[in-house]
Amino acid sequence: MTDKTEFVAVKPVRAYEAIVEQIEQAIATRQLNPGDRLPSERDLMGTFAVSRATVREALRVLESGGLVRSRPGDPRGPEILQASPATLHKAMNRLVRSGTIKLTELVEFRVMLEGASCTLAAEHRTPEQLEEMRAAVEAMEASIASGSAAFSQADVDFHATVWEASHNQLMQICGDAARGALVDLVNDRIDSAPDSRAQMKLSLAHDYEIFHAIEARDGARAGHLARTFVIEYYGEMIEHGDRNGLALLGVPSE
Amino acid sequence: MTDKTEFVAVKPVRAYEAIVEQIEQAIATRQLNPGDRLPSERDLMGTFAVSRATVREALRVLESGGLVRSRPGDPRGPEILQASPATLHKAMNRLVRSGTIKLTELVEFRVMLEGASCTLAAEHRTPEQLEEMRAAVEAMEASIASGSAAFSQADVDFHATVWEASHNQLMQICGDAARGALVDLVNDRIDSAPDSRAQMKLSLAHDYEIFHAIEARDGARAGHLARTFVIEYYGEMIEHGDRNGLALLGVPSE
DNA sequence: CTGAAACAACTGGTCTGACCAGTACACTTA
DNA sequence: TAAGTGTACTGGTCAGACCAGTTGTTTCAG
Numbered sequence: 001m002t003d004k005t006e007f008v009a010v011k012p013v014r015a016y017e018a019i020v021e022q023i024e025q026a027i028a029t030r031q032l033n034p035g036d037r038l039p040s041e042r043d044l045m046g047t048f049a050v051s052r053a054t055v056r057e058a059l060r061v062l063e064s065g066g067l068v069r070s071r072p073g074d075p076r077g078p079e080i081l082q083a084s085p086a087t088l089h090k091a092m093n094r095l096v097r098s099g100t101i102k103l104t105e106l107v108e109f110r111v112m113l114e115g116a117s118c119t120l121a122a123e124h125r126t127p128e129q130l131e132e133m134r135a136a137v138e139a140m141e142a143s144i145a146s147g148s149a150a151f152s153q154a155d156v157d158f159h160a161t162v163w164e165a166s167h168n169q170l171m172q173i174c175g176d177a178a179r180g181a182l183v184d185l186v187n188d189r190i191d192s193a194p195d196s197r198a199q200m201k202l203s204l205a206h207d208y209e210i211f212h213a214i215e216a217r218d219g220a221r222a223g224h225l226a227r228t229f230v231i232e233y234y235g236e237m238i239e240h241g242d243r244n245g246l247a248l249l250g251v252p253s254e
Numbered sequence: 255m256t257d258k259t260e261f262v263a264v265k266p267v268r269a270y271e272a273i274v275e276q277i278e279q280a281i282a283t284r285q286l287n288p289g290d291r292l293p294s295e296r297d298l299m300g301t302f303a304v305s306r307a308t309v310r311e312a313l314r315v316l317e318s319g320g321l322v323r324s325r326p327g328d329p330r331g332p333e334i335l336q337a338s339p340a341t342l343h344k345a346m347n348r349l350v351r352s353g354t355i356k357l358t359e360l361v362e363f364r365v366m367l368e369g370a371s372c373t374l375a376a377e378h379r380t381p382e383q384l385e386e387m388r389a390a391v392e393a394m395e396a397s398i399a400s401g402s403a404a405f406s407q408a409d410v411d412f413h414a415t416v417w418e419a420s421h422n423q424l425m426q427i428c429g430d431a432a433r434g435a436l437v438d439l440v441n442d443r444i445d446s447a448p449d450s451r452a453q454m455k456l457s458l459a460h461d462y463e464i465f466h467a468i469e470a471r472d473g474a475r476a477g478h479l480a481r482t483f484v485i486e487y488y489g490e491m492i493e494h495g496d497r498n499g500l501a502l503l504g505v506p507s508e
Numbered sequence: 509c510t511g512a513a514a515c516a517a518c519t520g521g522t523c524t525g526a527c528c529a530g531t532a533c534a535c536t537t538a
Numbered sequence: 539t540a541a542g543t544g545t546a547c548t549g550g551t552c553a554g555a556c557c558a559g560t561t562g563t564t565t566c567a568g
Contacts, residue, residue, distance in 0.1 A: 002397065009567095010463065012524090013519075014520095014521065015284045016521090016522095017313065018263055018555075028348075030362055031299070040547080040548065040549080040551065041548080042547095042548085042549095046321075046523095049524060050522080050523085051523045051524070052521070052524090053307050053310075053521095053522070053524095054521085054522065054523085056307075056311060056549090056550090057310060057311060057314045057521095060270065060314050060315050061315065061317075061318040062312055064274075064318055065313075065318065065344075065345075065346075065348075070550090071530095071531085071548085072529075072530055072531075072549040072550065073529080073530040073531030073532075073545085073547080073548045073549065074530095074531065074532080074547095074549080075531070075532055075533080075547050075548055076529075076532090076548090077548080077549095078549090080355070082352075083348055083352035083353075084354070085347050085349060085354070087341075087345040087348075088342065088345035088346055088349055090319075091319075091341040091342040091345045092342055093339050094319075094321075094341075095299055095338075095339060095342055095424075095451070096335055096424070097282060097556060100335035100337055100423065101423055101424050102338070104421075104422075105421075105422045105423060105425070106424065106426045108370070108374065108424075108425070109422065109425060110425045112366050112367070112368070112370045112425075116503060117363070119502050119503060120502070140393045144294045148540060167359075168358075168359045168362055168363065169354070169355055169359060170346075170355055170358070170359045170360060170362075170363045170432075171362070171363060171366075172351075174363075174428060176335075178424075180454040192477075195387075198511090203566090219502040220502065223502075225558060237414055244377055248373050248374070248377055248473040248474065248477075249370060249373060249374070250374075268548075268549095268550065268551090269551070270551095294518080294519065294520080295519080295520065296518095296519085296520095304551080304552085304554090305551060305552045305553070306552090306554095307550095307551070307552070307553095308550085308552080310521085313520095322541055323565090324519090324520060324521095325519085325520075325559095325560085326519060326520040326521065326559055326560075327518080327519045327559040327560030327561075328518095328519060328520080328559095328561080329517085329518050329519055329560070329562085330519090330561095331519080331520095339523090353562065407541080416534065421519090434539065448566075483550095
């Protein structure tokens, strides 16, 4: 506290940034709450003493961050929005797609998330969610003959329900982003390797096992299965040198 | 494919949004790469056939998303940026602060990440990184008397090195975001509960144990320890009903 | 010939003032 | 009372302007 005064680097703050900052603060500190309205752009230009172009730039930034929404003609002004995971989702997607992140990392990440969500789902799932899962796996089984599109849709449904049943949005969002990025990457790599029938049967068997573990509320087993299956599925695509760490994630601890 | 034509909901697309979309696409598809330059705002208004105000709004949105950077006076035009975790970080923070995401979820998320990164670090760490960790824990031990600021800085250093040694940026980024959000939340909750000496000693002991597991390349043990400690640390702040799932995450599998 | 100073041609940041197409709400009118 | 009409707002966009800052070039003194 009584340290010598220290100077820190500065960077010019543009007017619209200062406005964003203020409004963001007001939202963070609950002075502004979802449903509240901001004054109109023309009023705002008065209170911030800037031109409309400037307040609009600020508003656009806030809007792109999912904090407010403007609608033309609405006399109540821009609306403060409930925070939504959409922005996080987009940010995650961008990061992963940018190639800053290696396939191995993505798979490791997915292994953890998938495992954890299955464990949590086994604990937290409601009876309704269990039935949804049952319906999804049965749909998979039914569509195994009719085509890979319907099959993988049902597959996605099953996993989506598991995420939901985990009651952990954060994992859901991150897992979803990772899954999306992963299929993109894999599609780029081996374009359109269509699910072979054998492949489908394997996936189905896996999902059934997981389902039963969740049904039995056996979280440890559900997590272990999920991890193992993801590793098995993506393992071959990963360079040999990177497989050790992955394997470790599969079967942890005492 | 031959389905009946289906109409879908539309929403008006503002001009600046269309511009953002196009530039975002160009970046995602690698037509535009980090270091590349966009034409100047005045040129852009020509190519998109809009006014400068509109291209500026688009640029502001892209800038707030961390995709480009404009600098006044630079005749080369706005620069395409390397994707950075900053946006993700901010998005996660906002989501957590807004209360959309519960403390429990955040802790669960952190438990997974912390565990996984320790496991991976045990496998992937280099000798140099091991020494960094050793230095950090020793710094913790040394500063245990001198004050909590230095102590927790060393603590953060230790964990940062572990993240780094895991060689998984994704986990690092998410873990960091979660950690940041968590300390924010906890600081709000019990404001400035200063690390008691006992608390510090406990943290130190934990970190030492983890360090030794990483040193011994015992990934399973390192992960298990990390999970257990995080659970122990945050467990009390979590509502009783939510603790079961958390406990499950700690000691998984067979 | 060299190095420094002056310049010109750009850049982004901001402002003013204007127009349009929508929306909400009060005010008619049947 | 119910349907229709106005009107006064909203946000979206445009045009044109000014300033301060950067860059690269040109000029000029040594």
